Amino acid sequence: MWKYQQLFILLSGVLILFVCSSSARKFRICIVDGRGIFKTSGKFCPLLEAKESQIECVLGIDRLDCLRKISKEIADFSVFTPEDLLAALNLHAEVLITNELKYNEDNFExxxxxxxxxxxxxxxxxxxxxxxxxxxxxxxxxxxxxxxxxxxxxxxxxxxxxxxxxxxxxxxxxxxxxxxxxxxxxxxxxxxxxxxxxxxxxxxxxxxxxxxxxxxxxxxxxxxxxxxxxxxxxxxxxxxxxxxxxxxxxxxxxxxxxxxxxxxxxxxxxxxxxxxxxxxxxxxxxxxKPWSVVASRRTSASRIQEFVASLSQNTGTRSPWQTALFNLIETLNYDIKNVDPIMSVDTYLSKAPGFLSAHSFSGCHPPRTLRICTTSNIENAKCNWLREAAAVSGVEPDIDCIKANNKTHCFKAVKENFADVVFVHPDLQFTATRDYDLKTLLYETSRNNDLYMTGAVVHASSDIKDLNDLQGKRACFPSYNGIAYNTILHELRTHNLLDNSICPYEESLGHYFGSTCIPGLNTNSKNLNQLCDRNLYDGEKGAFRCLAENKADVAFIDLKTIQNYTDGMSQEKWAENLKSKDFRVLCFNDNNKCSLSTMSYSQAMVRHNITRMFEHESLNTLTLIDRYFGRNNRTITPALVLYGPYDGQHNILFSDNTERLNTNLYYKHNMQVLPINYTEIIRNIPKVCEPNTSNYLSNNFYLLVIVC
Structure with missing residues (x-):
């Protein structure tokens, strides 16, 4: 009996300790910054760090990110619109409604x-x-x-x-x-x-x-x-x-x-x-339309309701941290009112006449959807949140999210009508276009007007001055059949520098250069991929590293890669001492051209043979999500950030650096000073490499005559 009493006392002590520690923990409010005067976290969150404060800030990328943080118990409460609550309802993100934010006494906004x-x-x-x-x-x-x-x-x-x-x-x-x-x-x-x-x-x-x-x-x-x-x-x-x-x-x-x-x-x-x-x-x-609300985790809803309501009641006796919290919660002179009783999302929304039915009208049968192909769990997760956010915003047709194992599987799914849209990096555009007959619908244009600019980069001390000087030199490429690879292939063919009697194209390139690294190319050639080293030189970073470590004489890369890995811009050990002044971009004779091709960092691609009607419908859907969730949305705080981190990871589904989706690649550029669009290069490279012995012999004969 005594043993049981000891055990009870011990467990009671653990329980008391747990309750005390739980009550001592600060509540966490998830904050989403708006623009301009609504960018408030930097001003008010530090005030919540006061010792007597009962609240601390957790920063969210967007309002739906705050929903996820509450579901994952990273945050306890935040402010949401009724449309956010609809998305939460559809995605089973469980929260309770504790308070309404009202600017008058009406029942609804x-x-x-x-x-x-x-x-x-x-x-x-x-x-x-x-x-x-x-x-x-x-x-x-x-x-x-x-x-x-x-x-x-x-x-x-x-x-x-x-x-x-x-x-x-x-x-x-x-x-x-x-x-x-x-x-x-x-x-x-x-x-x-x-x-x-x-x-x-x-x-x-x-x-x-x-x-x-x-x-x-x-x-x-x-x-x-x-x-x-x-x-x-x-x-x-x-x-x-x-x-x-x-x-x-x-x-x-x-x-x-x-x-x-x-x-x-x-x-x-x-x-x-x-x-x-x-x-x-x-x-x-x-x-x-219901009011915006404070919503919280189920386990702490009653305490958060009481605490948040007190902020409106005790206006004259608020401490600095309480005033800071009030300013974080209400941004448009709202009064904070209790929801009595505390309600589930569906109960709260059903009290607004017509609101739920307005968002559940059945469409035509079979239903129309725009199927976006994703290649990872996190891409698919972001796509699903986008689907719900778009639906409650009235975007039509509905978005659907199709998961494949990789981009080439997505290309095949789009080609065979199992998906409709895939977002493609320029390194994969050649494969998407040539092998799967896809075409560009929209470009992701950069907010800094940045485009992928392919260039030939050498050491500043190199004696290489022109395209002709590259013969026999060691060369590194980001990938096989990527934008840099095909641009250089096109440039050398245009200037008749490749041996036209040698096929396939990679063998012709291998014959022109001394040795190369072309990641993704399977070959038994001695020259090709001789420079590759345990995947260290894959991609943009790898090709530049290959040059920086003196494994190559030239790297064909996006010119922005130089600034990304020099002058202290990278924390990687191999790049920590690199200086931009130690590298030089080759500028060729025709119009002093320093970049050889250009393309956006990503683009939405679709089947080549879609109907004009479906093309317009797809354009409308994607431009609407750009308008509602892109950089130019008109809300105080974003419901969903299309171009930015998602769950702590970057460049998910869309590039973080995107400004907008656009049908015109050059909408903010002077086309007269830009190099050729990479799409044109793809069109100009013959689909099949055919040896041309006669041309090769005539060129040799011509050279022979000059020598004589």
């Missing part, structure tokens, strides 16, 4: 209603067909989310599912045919040429606009209040608008009420088929 002209013979939702509809339009985010801006049409218009039209065209066609006339201004797609073609194809969608031809964001009837002006100016009979704007427009609350607008001439159209006065105390709302 905003609500959308249908307003009709009393004299338009509309008495229920079945009467709206063949009437004139005014809409906020495209590009009104974040004031109205894209999904909620389209909710009225999605609810009342019978869908169109023509397989020969894109999903967007089907939506436009359905509305175009259902209503007599509309104004839906703004950018329908990101590409201006395609936008113009669509507006020419469906002119009825812009016929009520003030400027039907341009039908853009500068139109009088575009935007939150635009749809209401369209109604009260007599253009339309129905307006889809935010309830707070309706109340301001019609004078229910003080606001900018247009002259001559009489509230009694307009009614709210309800989903149940009834009409209601605009100034009703309980107006009929079609769909509501």
């Amino acid at each position: 905003y609500e959308l209603v249908a307003v009709v002209n009393k004299f338009s013979n509309i008495s229920n939702i079945y009467d709206v067909g063949k009437k004139r509809l005014c809409l906020p339009g495209y590009g009104v985010e974040p004031e109205i989310s894209k999904v909620l801006a389209n909710y009225f049409e999605a609810t009342v218009v019978p869908p169109s599912c023509d397989p020969n039209l894109s999903l967007l065209e089907n939506r436009l066609k359905a509305s175009d045919e259902y209503f007599e006339a509309l104004c839906k201004a703004g950018p329908w797609v990101s590409d201006s040429k395609q936008d113009r073609l669509l507006k020419q194809k469906f002119p009825n969608m812009c016929s009520l606009c003030d400027d039907p031809y341009n039908c853009n964001q500068h139109d009088k009837y575009w935007g939150r209040r635009g749809s209401l002006y369209c109604l009260t100016d007599g253009r339309g009979e129905i307006s889809w608008a935010r309830l707070d704007d309706v109340h301001s427009h019609f004078g229910v609350v003080p606001g900018d009420t247009p002259k001559g607008v009489e509230i009694e001439n307009y009614m709210l159209l309800c989903r149940d088929g009834t009409l209601m006065p605009i100034n009703s105390t309980n107006p009929c709302v079609w769909v509501s």
Whole structure:
């Protein structure tokens, strides 16, 4: 018995110790920095390091990263939008809602209603067909989310599912045919040429606009209040608008009420088929958007709710660290209100009328998807989070993520229609183009206007001055059939420096150079790969290292590689003493050309034979995710960072250095001063190397005559 008592006392002591240590641990808030004045972590997080502080900062790359950190117990709580919560729901990231961030006493951040002209013979939702509809339009985010801006049409218009039209065209066609006339201004797609073609194809969608031809964001009837002006100016009979704007427009609350607008001439159209006065105390709302929230781990939700709520209540007695935390949580003069009781995500979102159903409309069958091919678990994980973030943002078609073992498997999957898009480094572009018949859809263009610039790099003291001086010299390449390899092959062929009687091309190169390292090339040739050493000289870094360690006389690499591994820019031991001044780029005679080819660091490639419709749909999907999650997104803090680290790793799926996805490689460059596009080089290299003995003999004869 005594032994059991001793054991109980011992276990109790362990439990007490655990509880004390647990309660002593600081709560961890996950912080996502915004831009400009919203970049707050550097200012406020250090104040949380005070000894008396009960909170510490954990930095997240984006809001969805904070969700993952809470799920992995790296953080305890953070601030999220309702769209973030939808993504969490779909990806089973379990959190609880503890507090709402509100800037007024309304139940929801905003609500959308249908307003009709009393004299338009509309008495229920079945009467709206063949009437004139005014809409906020495209590009009104974040004031109205894209999904909620389209909710009225999605609810009342019978869908169109023509397989020969894109999903967007089907939506436009359905509305175009259902209503007599509309104004839906703004950018329908990101590409201006395609936008113009669509507006020419469906002119009825812009016929009520003030400027039907341009039908853009500068139109009088575009935007939150635009749809209401369209109604009260007599253009339309129905307006889809935010309830707070309706109340301001019609004078229910003080606001900018247009002259001559009489509230009694307009009614709210309800989903149940009834009409209601605009100034009703309980107006009929079609769909509501919940407030942003504080969400936390289940195990600490009640304590975090109590603690966060106290920040709003004790405004005059906050300590410096409490004030810092308050500033980290609320960025737009929100009040912090308790959610009572604490709720699960699905319970919280289901309290907002129409919100969940707005994000779960069934599409056409079979469903349309854009299938992105990934090659690792972490790439696939990022792709899945992107899929959910895109879906809740209204991007169509849906993204799907297909995992393959490597890039060549992805190429095959795209070619054989098991996947649609693969992101390709220029070293693999030749293989993707020649062996799998893929083509470039979009380029990842760099925020610093950086492009892969292929050059020939030698030691500064080298006597090599020109392309002709390279014969018999030792050479290192990043990879076989990569951009540097094919660029030099093209350059030597263009200048007739290769022996055309020798095939295949690698044997011809091996005959020209003294010895080489061409990683990825399987050969029994004595010269080829003689310089390679246990994979030390693979890739860009390896080719430059091969030169730096004097194994080669020349390295054919991206010119940016020099600055990446010299002058203290690299921590690798082999590069720690390298100076950029000790290396020189060969500049050739024609126009003093120092780089021989150019290409983006990555590009989206698709099947060569996709239909024009699917090409436009794919372009629209990828440019939309660029707009919502790229560097130019309009949110205070990003939901998902497309071009940046993911779970602590770099260059996952997209290059960290990407500025935007673009159809034009040279959109910020002077084409006159740039070398040839690498795509042109690929086209100019014959698919099959065929020995040309006659040319070789005639060239030798010509040289012989000169000698004589």
